[in-house]
Amino acid sequence: MLRKAGFMVALVFVLLAGCSGNKEETIIDKPQTDKEEVAAKPVNTYPLTGVGTDEEVNHRAVSVMVNNHPKARPQSGLSKADVVYEVLAESNITRFLAIYQSEFPENIGPIRSARDYYIELAKGYESLYIFHGWSPDAKKLIQSDYIDHLNGLNHDGTLFKRSSDRKAPHNSYITYENILEGAQKEGYSMEENTPPYSFFSDDETGLISGEDYKVAALSYGSLDYDVTYKYDSASEKYTRHTAGVRTEDQDTKDPVLLDNILIVEAIHKVIDDKGRRSIDLTAGGDAYLLQKGKRLEIQWVSKDGRIVPVSGETEVKLVQGKTWINIIPDQPGLNNSVKLSND
Template sequence: MKRILAFVLSVLMVLCLFAGCGKDEEKSPNAPDVNGDGLNKNEVVSGPINPLTGEKVSEDKSDLRPYCVMINNHPDARPSVGLSQASIIYEALAEGGITRMMAVFNDVDGITVGSLRSARPYYISMAQAYDAIYIHAGGSEQAYSDIKTLGIDNMDGVRGARSGEASSYYRDQTRLSQGKNVEHTLFADGSKLASFCKNNYELKHDSSYDNTYGLSFAEDAVSQCTSSSADFTVYYSYYNTTFKYDADKKCYHAFISGDEYIDGGNNSSIDLANVIVLNIPTKTIDSYGRQAMELTGSGTGYFFTGGKYVEINWTRADRADNFHYTLKDGTPLNLSVGKTWISIAPLDSTKGIVFNG
């Protein structure tokens, strides 16, 4: 009899357990909202980020010095390779009215970049804002003088004579076979660049260095903007760059002569979360058309994100300082998380920037 009673009680307990499993649990008002993957949706996810973009990364490299790579923008050099993997892209006027780019990478290991172009003093100044290692192929005599006197850590694909330096660069045989001028065919193997720098330079910032680079990011950065423009053009000279906002992808794409900039290495678009246009005093200094730019002091500009824009101010105390961006009332500017294109627009350009829509 006792055995039968025990069996009945056991069955009742099991039935109660199953009944409980079928009910929705009543949540406490303070219980965290957990989604299907077990993560708390309201919790701020911590972890390493790329300080140049604000994006989450799997490995913390925030204490490593970036690489600033000179990129050719001549029509025969397009499409460039590696731009879609850059964190920040600078575009500024060079000789002949054409622009040249400097791509800022958090790391170049495993990335092919090119075609490579020569150094100019103002690009060296931009690279100094990041305590970066400067990658170039040749340079003006003033640029070489600055590299020497300022002690710029660099790799040169033209005059570089150290072991592993020039051999990190190579000519693209496909482009040569297409009849491209040889000066537009020089590329670099990012893994070899990284290896050379590891053997020749200190890869980490000094412990006292501000590795935020003066940048801050926010999910609601667009709330700072006061006007709308989904299509605008920055005028340099003969060559001009148009930016169009893709509302579906929530990013900007850059165009030149009606053609979109595409990364020739992976045929992908260059998705930009931010575009910054800086009005910079610029002048021609010799018969070759070389430029000089005032990249320290203060000035004005525009910040674009989310199809909107706002006027900004910029300041920079000296060449070793970061660029600091603020709204007109002095409030520090927040960028949207993602890549940034920085246009160095000549202050005396007849058109400057035109809002197309």
């Protein structure tokens, strides 16, 4: 009788252990499979970087005029911009139009004044345009309600703050928080679909063609504004340098790391005794595209106000990540303004 009872107890323990083991296996395996599936397939894609995300992507793009005078360097916030345009203002001085959509820095600046062709570019992204001051042509365009905007002339000392460690006009800054506050006060919607670029998928980057070049030196006619891009094979990113100094964030010290460099030539004309220019951003023309240490000779077109790389009638894909677009005068043009090497 004792033997029989002992056998029954042992049988119960075996059955319980088997059930416990099956239950534990089911609990552990199922969540792991679900997590792997979610991580492998992001729900959305950021329109200006091509990077996948599970977050909503309907945040309106914000375009900011950023000062590039030597006294304004290093700037704040450039490392987080999805796209940056670098274009001549007066003389051989360039300014940046930094476009943010996938991420926003806490602080951006120094902020500088508008020009009509920067406004046209900002409009192409359906963005909220941030600037401090204007040229006569830019003033006419802004006052015609052509684009939603925040002007530092109207918000100096409130939304726009002056830095104490620099002198005007190189010390105007705005925070992302104040951009949102200003948009709310002006009644601007911050939910807007941004026109997307075309991007390589992760398994298509091996299709990138072109000649191998690790260094591109670009001249704007002044050593203070000449640019050098250097490709790092390990990170597969480009760094940017002005006058021999690496471009990095003043606040975080993060370098500007780029995946696409688009250099386009456009017709430039000086229109007044101040050296202001008109720049034709609609005609299209020749361009260089730098990706993964290679240079591709292509063309550019204006697509609803944005500069888009093309080959024939086909839009050229970008590498997922951040893009810098340099617009240079057609005279002297690409061949004379850009020097490529592997040194």
